[in-house]
Amino acid sequence: MKSYEQYKPSGVAWLGDVPEHWEVKRLKYLLAEKLKYGANESAELDDKDLPRYIRITDIREDGKLKEETFKSLEYEKAEEYLLDNFDILLARSGATVGKSYLYKKSLVGVACYAGYLIRARFKQEISNPEFINYVFQSNFYSAWVKAVNIQATIQNVSAEKYNEFTLALPPLEEQIAIATYLDERTAYLDRLIAKQQALSEKLSEKRTALITEAVCGRVKISPDLCLQKKGIVLSGNQITEQKSIKKSLLFSKEGLGEIGFKDSGIQWLGKIPEHWEVKRLKFVGELQGGIGFPHDYQNIQDLEFGFYKVGDLGLSENNRDMPKAQHTVSIEIADKLGAKIIPENSILYAKVGAALLLNRRRITGEKCCIDNNMTAFIPDVKQILPIWAFYTLSIIDFKILVNPGAIPSLSEGYQKNLSIPMPNLEEQTAIAAFLDKETAKIDCLQAKIAESIARLKEYRSALITQVVTGKIKVQGV
Template identity: 25%
Template sequence: MSFPKYPAYKPSGIEWLGEVPAHWELCALKRITDLKSGESITAEDIDEYGTYPVFGGNGFRGYTEKFTHNGTFALIGRQGALCGNINYATGKFYASEHAIVSKPKVTHETYWIGKLLRAMNLNQYSVSAAQPGLSVEIVGNLRIPFPPLSEQSAIAAFLTRETAKIDALVAEQQKLIALLKEKRQAVISHAVTKGLDPSVPMKDSGVEWLGEVPKHWEVKALKFIATVQTGIAKGKDNTGKDIITVPYLRVANVQDGYLALDDMAEIEIPVADLQRYLLQSGDVLMNEGGDFDKLGRGHVWDGSISPCIHQNHVFAVRPHAVSPEWLNTITGSSYAQFYFMTRSKQSTNLASISSTSIMELPVVLPPPKEQATLLEFLMKQTTSFDTLTAEAQSAIALLQERRTALISAAVTGKMDVRGITA
């Protein structure tokens, strides 16, 4: 959909802005709004059941029993990765020191100025210290376009409608991705526990939560078909030892179904320890823990980096009586993930599992030829799911790009939205 332009433009003299509608004003941000950091607040003063909401650099944080502001304001994240993040708060609320509150000096639309600030990419003006931070003075001195109030309202109304439409489309794609992920996992789990022939005789697996498996399949604990190699811990004293520097895998490198090897760390270890921690092609890598979705996550090591070792939070499971591909498929299945979760040590949003517990994982073992058939079937199925997921992710990226471009064009006057009501 194309939108009309204003009848006349003028140079703004601002590099990022370019031309603006001829009748718009240009001024320093501090001329129209008072920018002040919020007030310090401790985690102990924030809970789920207080009276007034608390807003920080990333938006809502919880509730407290006092407030710092009353009204409708745009909030700017001022520290770390949240520099330039824009949120809104209405009514009585507490603004923490991690937010800059934009309090109007001249009447203007809060939603309009919030969208303008987002389009300005304020993060680029952050000052690095212990962590990046925004200077209120620097932000206040930035020059901005300032349309008449009626046009601010028109822009705000237009963006409210249009971004809501885009957000709804994004939500549909996200829902599709979730459904594809669920279906993908269901197909894998059914194939590795029931096989492909619905008429085959079944037997009790001997594992209550696993249920029945094909009668001719075996079920063995992992310790009988593989060994588990633990990784190296950082911080050991290597004084006086013959040292070698080698690449090593971290949890960040071991993703679900693939390895991210673009950013490999290195570590110094004694030469005598190299064989102890060395990865071998065919090792099934599994994460010891982290976020719940990382527990047991892994992939097969292909030996593309040699030598290479692994940290203590990544297990190298070395199969000797099962194919690496089958074992990797099993460890990524729903039943294995259930096992890992029920055997893990858990805290808030985090979990970890020991090598001892991993070795007790029940592994279903079809005959080798049937394993190969199942793996071929799953390769085709998962490739289809992954293709559909990638298409949905691409659609989301395009929608988000359009959303960003639409906001930027509207708040900078590159399109004239006056009179557009639907």
């Protein structure tokens, strides 16, 4: 693609040189009104006839709104915070700080916005909001957000800081042409990304269905699948040496094998082999909650025990094993905080908040502590293998079990009484080995898809950055 004929220094490190006829402006000089914080009201209503109440958690990564999180606000509470067409909302704190959303009334209807968002309303005679919103999707904007937050304990970009954000501004007609070009190019890239994401979701569904069928005894497997020369080893647990596994003990697809099936009495399990049991978690292990983790003790390395925060559940490279801990504590600090030491081969999961709805289960590889947003299930290895606990807990959808309220949660009492299918250790070993092999195939495919999506997103961001900073000139400008 072509570049502009002449450039000039912008005076801003992350902008570099810009086309000579472009201006370099602070955001505050493009605003029709002062930046405005949103309403501090709870999101309790979901009445489609009332203004939509847009919160920071409603904004998807692609800049659109989630339909499944729709909430509304009464007109008298919303009136002061109603949005005008082409207003832009900016996230001011938290993990998604800096994220933007361009409001279009024709797509959303009447809407207002919540307190963790800042409304920007632009002078449309000099600035095109669609162009500005692409600026907010650029790499140089992301670099600015990181620079603003580098010394902050809690990520935060205030209205005062947003006012000082500096961007390169072409003439209005050029802004419109650039926005139109990027609409076409990003729409094409977004379709490619969506196709890859849909494929990944189908694989996830297949993975979940496979695990469900297997741990409920409804898939046939090879009787020698998990045998090794010197015993059966699974996730660090040595099982007594076996030369064979009795065929009569293996589960099979109903109608394909010799065994019969019975109703488990549990909705999400369905039928299980008639010789299996169904047991509550409290009878096959122990549940251990976490403790608050003060910021003063975080980000310390090389002490005795890793200390996991609920967000670490999402950092697993294989969706099974916990990653290396980013925070560590000594036994003295653990005692001071009242933190229990969780043994290795325990199963961790979120018990409160949005993380609970993600249905992540992870296995610990070493002794550790956990924060108060998580629970550890410590299996009684005489009855249940850690890997079996991992797979059986993975099929329980916490989203349909959570306590009602503004913040989703599962009480410890409820967790203890969750029921899981229980074959003997021999069968647990065989089934888990089968699932390790089959899910690894799916995980490999998903990893390739994730790489493809990452490359497309990287190209998308790079293209936007090059165009909105004038490094390349779009056709027709």
